[in-house]
Amino acid sequence: PxxxxxxxxxxxxxxxxxxxxxxxEFVDIAGLVKGASEGEGLGNKFLSYIREVDAIIHVVRCFKDENVSHTYPDIEPVRDVEVVNLELILADLESLEKRIDKAQRMAKSGEKKYITEYELLGRVKEELVKGISIRNMEFSDEERIIIGELFLLSAKPVIYAANIDEADLGKDMEGLSAVKKLWQYASKEKSEVMVVSAKIEEEIIQLDPGERELFMKELGIPLSGMDRLIKACYKLLGxxxxxxxxxxxxxxxxxxxxxxxxxxxxxxxxxxxxxxxxxxxxxxxxxxxxx
Missing domain, CATH: 3.10.20.30 (Beta-grasp domain)
Structure with a gap:
């Protein structure tokens, strides 16, 4: 709610x-791994799940805990984010290749709208090859409509949820190097970073309303991470x-x-x-x- x-x-x-x-509605999708666009991990199944959503909340690990497994031996949030973003870009390139071929054939008719689409898709492909997500590209209103009809993955707006240790709640960004790195990365693409502790959120959910309010007050949390994410998604999606x-x-x-x-x-x-x-x-x- x-x-x-x-x-x-x-x-x-x-x-x-x-x-x-x-x-x-939030859809919990298992983490994407390197090579997903080629079938690794959940592969195309993961990508099909992503295709159906309006926005992406990317939960990024920003805490150390030997008891919680991780794909890599160290904690590098920017690397983890780039793995996912690259796989979305690779999937988009594959989708674009088919669409460009079709647009090229249609453009031969000389009709302006097909020529415009063909030129636009070629420009988008060039940017994707450079590793730039579609959401970070500049488009006119007309171009944005064309791109929107393609349901490309890297076009979806994103919020990065920095998942920190419960002991780090309340610390400023200077004391959280992993979060700071993520924020610096996200600011370049004008995406929002929200700091949450999944461990604390789990405890909050299990409490009844009265206990929940008291628990959050003791922690100095006016809103739960989930409520903040919901509000942020509302704003992101207009x-x-x-x-x-x-x-x-x-x-x-x-x-x-x-x-x-x-x-x-x-x-x-x-x-x-x-x-x-x-x-x-x-x-x-x-x-x-x-x-």
Whole structure:
């Protein structure tokens, strides 16, 4: 569920039988290994899972623990990230080769849109060969539409989750060399790094709400890592929530930022969109002030 304190406040006012938050789905995919694009590890199965998601949260190991196995003998987050990014790039190059051949044939017709696509794909291929992910390339709005239709893997936006030791929570970046290296790498591609401790998150999930709040307060954590990741994903994907109050429930709905009212109504029921006439909206803060 997507954390939204507005639901709790509205529930206090209208006292509904149910509070229904909106949700964002996370797919846990086993780590990708070097050579995946050639069938190593989960190989194409892993890549097919990645193809179906809207964004990637890359959990990167930034802690030392001999009891927790790792592919390599040392902890190098940038190397681990580059292994995954390279495999996504290699998979994209394979996909592009087929598309370029088709675009080249179509471009011979002389039609402008096919010529544009052929030239664009050639430019993208050149950048991929240099090891540049598609998400880090510059495109016009028209070009971005063409690229979006190809569902290429390295085009997907990414958040790097730096998984640190529980003892390192609260330390600044200067005291966490692995996290600092990851942040420096991510800043070059304008991606976000979020610091989390999977060990602490596991403990938080197992507690009931009252104990959870106390535990997090003792650790100085205002929001759990999961809640922070959800909020970051919402922002990354350009998502927002709107709320409805209809006895017996208060409910949140997810839409893309900039969605028009008829399409938002369609999220509730398709008939609302088909027969849309008008909508009555009240600002959340105004409603709370009125009580």
């Amino acid at each position: 997507v954390p939204d304190r507005r639901l709790e406040e509205l529930a206090r006012i209208v006292n509904p039988e149910k509070i229904i938050p909106t949700a964002i 998502l927002i929530s709107f709320l409805t109050i209809k006895p017996p429930e208060v409910r949140a709905w997810t839409i893309k930022e900039g969605t028009r009212a008829p399409e938002a109504a369609g999220k509730i029921h398709t008939d609302f969109q088909k027969g849309f006439i008008c909508v009555e909206v009240i600002d959340y803060n105004t409603l709370v002030d009125i009580g």
